[in-house]
Amino acid sequence: MKAQALHGHLDALLLAVLEQGELHGYAIIEALRARSGGALDLPTGTIYPALRRLERAGYVASSWSTVNGRERRTYRVTEAGGRALAGERAGWREFSATVGRFLGTEPPPATPA
């Protein structure tokens, strides 16, 4: 699956993953890959900027820690982030319903002309 189709939904995805528990960037990538069955394998150049975007927006907060000499920035969802996620979920539902109506997850209708 070409991941570039994520357009506009990446933020929601990140919030959704972080909703289940705080994680650091690298772990988020692995969580996405694991939970999607390998379909989502995002490069660091995609998620780090996205995370900073979310932090700038106030949807996540981060804290540094050092584990075995390796610096880690751990992110967690803020209250505003939680609200945003709820909105994103609603938006996704509407979006997928709308697009799904056209791309019909099912075989092409007989189209009685």
Added chain:
Amino acid sequence: MKAQALHGHLDALLLAVLEQGELHGYAIIEALRARSGGALDLPTGTIYPALRRLERAGYVASSWSTVNGRERRTYRVTEAGGRALAGERAGWREFSATVGRFLGTEPPPATPA
């Protein structure tokens, strides 16, 4: 619904609409609006360039006609476009299933037997 979230799926949408019968640009906009219950109200500046993109790619073909002194460019899906649409449909299914797993939208309604 903010339509800008369409990112990457517009082409598939256009092909899907045209699959049911050839239409001209303006009619496509109306068809999208009608079939989506008003959720999709795309500006001409969005679909005309998209249509030309599709034509350049060989997924649709167009022909001019004049109706009541008004020029019309009518589009229809080509064979390559049909194949592309099939691929887009498969892609959409995978994409929506993947994102849905995170955003909690349950599996697509296609749950037969």
Added chain:
DNA sequence: GGCGGACAAGTAGCGTTGCTACGTATGAAG
């Protein structure tokens, strides 16, 4: 000791995509 690979974070630059705003023209309605 040296080397590569996993872990961990980050930036710079690019291409694609859809949107806003604008421009042109005809026919019908008021």
Added chain:
DNA sequence: CTTCATACGTAGCAACGCTACTTGTCCGCC
């Protein structure tokens, strides 16, 4: 005559994610 619906189109912009690259530590292997 003006306005609205029909009908086509372009130019410029902003957002988003991707590719490619950089820095640094720790661990296992030769």
